[in-house]
Amino acid sequence: MARLTVITGPSGVGKGTLVRQLLERHPEIWLSVSATTRAPRTGETEGESYFFLSREDFEQRVRAGGFLEWAEFAGNLYGTPRRAVEDHLAQGRPVLLEIELEGARQVRRSFPAGFQLLIKPPSFEELERRIRGRGTDDEAAIEKRLERARVELAAEGEFDAVLVNDDLDACRSALERIMHLTTKKPPIGGASAAG
Ligand code: ADP
Ligand code: 5GP
Numbered sequence: 001m002a003r004l005t006v007i008t009g010p011s012g013v014g015k016g017t018l019v020r021q022l023l024e025r026h027p028e029i030w031l032s033v034s035a036t037t038r039a040p041r042t043g044e045t046e047g048e049s050y051f052f053l054s055r056e057d058f059e060q061r062v063r064a065g066g067f068l069e070w071a072e073f074a075g076n077l078y079g080t081p082r083r084a085v086e087d088h089l090a091q092g093r094p095v096l097l098e099i100e101l102e103g104a105r106q107v108r109r110s111f112p113a114g115f116q117l118l119i120k121p122p123s124f125e126e127l128e129r130r131i132r133g134r135g136t137d138d139e140a141a142i143e144k145r146l147e148r149a150r151v152e153l154a155a156e157g158e159f160d161a162v163l164v165n166d167d168l169d170a171c172r173s174a175l176e177r178i179m180h181l182t183t184k185k186p187p188i189g190g191a192s193a194a195g
Helices: 015-025 055-063 082-090 101-110 124-134 139-154 168-178
Strands: 004-008 067-073 076-081 095-098 115-120 161-164
Touching: 004 015, 004 101, 015 095, 015 168, 055 067, 055 076, 067 082, 067 101, 076 082, 076 101, 082 095, 101 115, 115 168, 124 139, 161 168
Parallel strands: 004 095, 004 115, 115 161
Antiparallel strands: 067 076
């Protein structure tokens, strides 16, 4: 797998779901925890989901050069803390960033050897169904995210690979193939998906 992989895709396409499954199956991968000025959603925890910062603190960190990349998305700031990424790369860990389009473009400039993937929905209607079905965003946030989705989907030609997240398991398998991840077989007689 590439040392640095970037996963981008419109809000609600299933990036978080795919990444969670990938990390469970491939614990060698290190996922960068971003900083954001967005308010935590129910169930999100500081330092695991995000580092939740005030706008003032975020901007202070931008000035100090603390972010590898950062961007405004749907009215909030998001950024990848530089130090942790550099440390994990130095340790030889495969590093994964799950970020939006502007950030992916910045990383493409600073890490041209990184692998950049775009995840697409099977249709725009399905994307809207998923983002609404998730139930985490108010109407104004949903509108902004869907508007931005059109821009992100139009940028597919910039990416090294594009995957459609229609069937989740099929998409995850394709992701594993494309990232050259070997899937460990479950132990004989061990737990399986059955039951
Ligand atoms: P993102 O991180 O890209 O914003 P999420 O991972 O939060 O998206 O997924 C958005 C919603 O879509 C969640 O409710 C999730 O369970 C659902 N979802 C993800 N992948 C699929 C899929 N392949 N088919 C149907 N629903 C999906
Ligand atoms: P959400 O608010 O749904 O968690 O994330 C909104 C968008 O911000 C998603 O597209 C997500 O990939 C992106 N994002 C999360 N962290 C970062 C980051 O550190 N930098 C950038 N540029 N985008 C991020």
